[in-house]
Amino acid sequence: MPIPPSEITTDLLERLQHEVALFARRAEQTRLGGVGKARNSMDRAAYLLLHRLDNEGPMGVKALAEGMGIDSSTVTRQVAPLVDSGLVKRTSHPEDGRAVVLALSPRGRSRLEEVRSSRQRLMEVVTEDWTPEERESFTDLLGRFNSALAQYHSSVTQGDEQNS
Template identity: 35%
Template sequence: MSQPATPTLTRDDALADLEAEVGVLIRRVRRVIAERARAVHPELMPSSYLMLGYVRDHGPLRASAMCAVFGIDKGAVSRQVQHLIDLGLVDRSPDPEDGRATLLSVSQEGAERLAAVAAERRELLAERLADWPAEELSDFAASLRRYNDALGIPADR
């Protein structure tokens, strides 16, 4: 007796599956970013949380440097930056290369709060992915990096 034919997975089917899983990932990431923002400060907006992390990783920097990274105009960046300053998470200082400009850096409080949230996040990931060997985690990260690179997502994320 012969086995029933197994349907062959087409490239279109694989791409549709990838698109669906990325959609799930995006919805979860949005929720997680909102949760992390509240954990850093109850009044922190999710979009400002992403900027705070960027300033931590790339600062000190001018606010205008974030326009291209986040794909938003100077006015929107300025409002987000002011929100971060008002919450005491970012400091502004004169740019030594141009007295008309200012540089942004994460405040001590902002850095401490981000570090605490990151520690909690890694602990949760460690629990949820406890059955994933280190090699599998590394392979998954490499696949995501390759995916992001293929889509032209900037390397500085």
């Protein structure tokens, strides 16, 4: 059951925002390599795009943007270097030849697996003294936090569009 806002202390909110800020900085450091090999680094945008294409299969720019909560021009800009490096391939939509479909290439899948393995190993090392239940609980809470942030940003964006 949620705690009424009047019972949430300013001190607790200060600690929470500070821990989130530290987490964001550490998460950015994590993208620089995972465990063991600097070659396993990948920027956050590339990782998230490749991960989504791997999980959901080929899709258009608009669907990819909507699913990630960003605009199509941002996806187009982020995908360009992935196409240039051969990690993502552009193909024509089977039903509408004018539409572009993005798909993870075999090279992209291989690269994603390298990075994923390295990052999974890092998570294993960092939480090695945690119980399975603590790992599960932290993962659930972090997922809930991310969902709440996404929902908040979505409602703010929709409110901005309605006020325009």
